[in-house]
Amino acid sequence: MSQRELVVLGTASQVPTRHRNHNGYLLRWDGEGLLFDPGEGTQRQMLQAGVTTTGITRIAVSHFHGDHCLGLPGVVQRINLDRVPHPVDAYYPASGQVFFDRLRHASVYHATADLRERPIAGPGPLEAPGAPFELSAVRLSHPVESFGYRLTEPDGVRLRPERLRELGLRGPLVGQLQRDGRVEVDGRTVLLAEVAETRPGQRFAFVMDTRLCDGVAELAEGVDLLAIEATFLEADAALAEEHGHLTAAQAARVAAEAGVRRLVLTHFSQRYPDLQAHRAEAEKHFDGEVVIAEDLARIPVPPRR
């Protein structure tokens, strides 16, 4: 069984606290590792979490506020120091190219790695060479240009063992059926559709930072795991709207309407020392599992249906 999980590196918005690092998340998905929004201190949090730079295949930045990108210089230099042997694709809003340039070249180092810049000019599918999934960007609503990311595994086909048995299919005949879509057995033609069912691909979305907008719902639609900012509580909804953020209730309502399976709330304002109210507020609107993200937590993608 392949491993698919979200490794939480930090959960604080704006400023770190004694218990919460700046943002940072590594999504481990089979052989891929997508590092989202590396805030300050991400390199050390990776060490604490037991993940290495060789596990990073892509970096995705939602926007260029410091809590979402100030970890880039350290991570980029560490990728080079560690001589990561595979290419690393970096996605970020094209409007922030000047910031990416500065962060990438913040100080002197010996470049060894193949870091491929993939600035995002507008919403839509992203180039993701070698990925076993489709990656797309969706525009969000924040004081600076911000994109959310959605990862979609294509649907597959699963053979039903009891049907294979009933029809007396085994060994090389099964291989032939998978290859050709049909096979002759006991003088009868069996079609792949008779013994197979669709295996739905898994989906993940990363929604950070934004006020409520259509893009949030588009990203969340039908995902197995949703990592979403819940900077504020509903009592502070006016602040959320003004600063371009979500409340726990808003995030939970979107998740409920979108049919999300596991909801991960994160990016908390330092004004809330205790997050029980975030949980209570989310659970009022969302029946599925609510996870209040904690630094260094590992949150599995729910098992396939």
Ligand SMILES: [Zn+2]
């Ligand atoms: Zn922001």
